[in-house]
Amino acid sequence: MGVTDHRAYHHGNLRAVLLAEAERTLREHGPDGLSLRELARLTGVSHGAPRRHFADRQALLDALAATGFARLADEMCAAIEETGPDYRTRLRAAAAAFVRFAVHDGALLDLMFASKTDGHHSALPEGAVRLFSAVGDLVRQGQQAQVLPRGDPERLRLLLIATLQGIAALITSGRAHADQTDDLLDDAVELFTR
Amino acid sequence: MGVTDHRAYHHGNLRAVLLAEAERTLREHGPDGLSLRELARLTGVSHGAPRRHFADRQALLDALAATGFARLADEMCAAIEETGPDYRTRLRAAAAAFVRFAVHDGALLDLMFASKTDGHHSALPEGAVRLFSAVGDLVRQGQQAQVLPRGDPERLRLLLIATLQGIAALITSGRAHADQTDDLLDDAVELFTR
DNA sequence: ACCTGAACACCGTTCAAGT
DNA sequence: ACCTGAACACCGTTCAAGT
Numbered sequence: 519m520g521v522t523d524h525r526a527y528h529h530g531n532l533r534a535v536l537l538a539e540a541e542r543t544l545r546e547h548g549p550d551g552l553s554l555r556e557l558a559r560l561t562g563v564s565h566g567a568p569r570r571h572f573a574d575r576q577a578l579l580d581a582l583a584a585t586g587f588a589r590l591a592d593e594m595c596a597a598i599e600e601t602g603p604d605y606r607t608r609l610r611a612a613a614a615a616f617v618r619f620a621v622h623d624g625a626l627l628d629l630m631f632a633s634k635t636d637g638h639h640s641a642l643p644e645g646a647v648r649l650f651s652a653v654g655d656l657v658r659q660g661q662q663a664q665v666l667p668r669g670d671p672e673r674l675r676l677l678l679i680a681t682l683q684g685i686a687a688l689i690t691s692g693r694a695h696a697d698q699t700d701d702l703l704d705d706a707v708e709l710f711t712r
Numbered sequence: 713m714g715v716t717d718h719r720a721y722h723h724g725n726l727r728a729v730l731l732a733e734a735e736r737t738l739r740e741h742g743p744d745g746l747s748l749r750e751l752a753r754l755t756g757v758s759h760g761a762p763r764r765h766f767a768d769r770q771a772l773l774d775a776l777a778a779t780g781f782a783r784l785a786d787e788m789c790a791a792i793e794e795t796g797p798d799y800r801t802r803l804r805a806a807a808a809a810f811v812r813f814a815v816h817d818g819a820l821l822d823l824m825f826a827s828k829t830d831g832h833h834s835a836l837p838e839g840a841v842r843l844f845s846a847v848g849d850l851v852r853q854g855q856q857a858q859v860l861p862r863g864d865p866e867r868l869r870l871l872l873i874a875t876l877q878g879i880a881a882l883i884t885s886g887r888a889h890a891d892q893t894d895d896l897l898d899d900a901v902e903l904f905t906r
Numbered sequence: 907a908c909c910t911g912a913a914c915a916c917c918g919t920t921c922a923a924g925t
Numbered sequence: 926a927c928c929t930g931a932a933c934a935c936c937g938t939t940c941a942a943g944t
Binding site for chain 1: 864887906
């Protein structure tokens with residue numbers, strides 16, 4: 519048990535360890551508390567070592583955002599699938615999963631949505647694609663079931679994501695209390711469904 | 713004309729000059745391009761001088777956010793008042809003013825909405841209070857005219873602000889093109905009014 | 907009252923050198 | 926292939942000193 523030499527720790531998984539540590543630091547100390555040097559210190563490696571895995575600080579943040587998208591996509595899909603067939607409750611479950619993520623990892627969510635995607639969409643992380651397509655499916659189902667308003671599903675998808683992110687931002691910024699989450703979600707679902 | 717000695721420039725308005733320069737830098741180079749030292753350099757003053765006016769970098773950002781709220785409140789109120797009596801067009805004008813601000817000063821808007829207000833609401837800048845009460849008035853008018861859904865106006869106000877901010881975030885982050893702004897606003901107004 | 911300039915600790919980034 | 930450690934330029938913050 520554990521006779522592998524210490525350097526095994528920094529063998530091929532330093533990248534993963536750095537990402538995990540970065541996510542924790544982000545959650546506990548916010549984005550300003552996240553520095554490459556401190557990260558290297560925490561993982562017991564020299565301050566130049568992360569360079570092998572992330573070209574610069576921005577590259578680390580991008581990778582962090584990518585893992586965040588993947589996890590959010592997982593959680594939203596799981597929330598949808600765990601729910602019964604009633605569309606309203608499915609929509610409500612998806613929205614709740616989004617806000618739950620925002621409350622638990624607000625700084626990470628900011629990072630994910632701050633990443634300028636101005637360039638070609640090829641730069642979109644896989645998790646983001648999965649997330650957006652999941653929301654797209656949800657919208658199309660709602661329109662088919664005639665519980666969501668008619669119209670371009672793409673436009674409705676954008677508006678739904680905007681609403682979810684807006685609610686999340688309200689709570690993570692402290693402009694709305696966590697108590698009001700359920701009310702906001704109820705009102706939002708009520709607004710979209712008719 | 714202009715016989716006042718050079719030091720008049722740094723006389724009592726250094727604070728205002730710093731704020732103006734900071735807003736410009738924020739608009740042109742983003743939040744990461746904004747440093748106290750660079751700011752001091754740009755205004756031709758020693759790097760320690762801003763300390764007299766802003767206790768630290770965060771204090772400068774807070775002041776910047778406060779001026780941003782004041783301007784946004786002005787612009788939204790003006791947009792509402794310039795519009796005719798039809799409620800839908802008033803709501804649409806207010807929403808458009810918000811998004812216009814977001815497109816022009818996205819980094820500043822992020823700053824305004826990122827400022828943690830966890831503490832007592834006494835810390836809310838005057839402009840923010842004015843902005844929120846303006847939106848509150850708008851919501852109450854819409855409910856009175858029976859064009860907005862019934863229910864707690866406070867909850868509806870929160871949801872409206874969330875939607876506006878979500879749309880703005882979509883555009884400033886590049887996840888939606890500026891072309892889609894009008895569509896998004898149309899859809900949002902359509903969603904809230906019935 | 908307001909500003910200067912040196913000082914300190916920290917950071918991101920680069921790069922020659924080690925293994 | 927991966928990591929170390931010195932180096933460089935930059936930053937925020939503090940503080941004695943000037944006017």
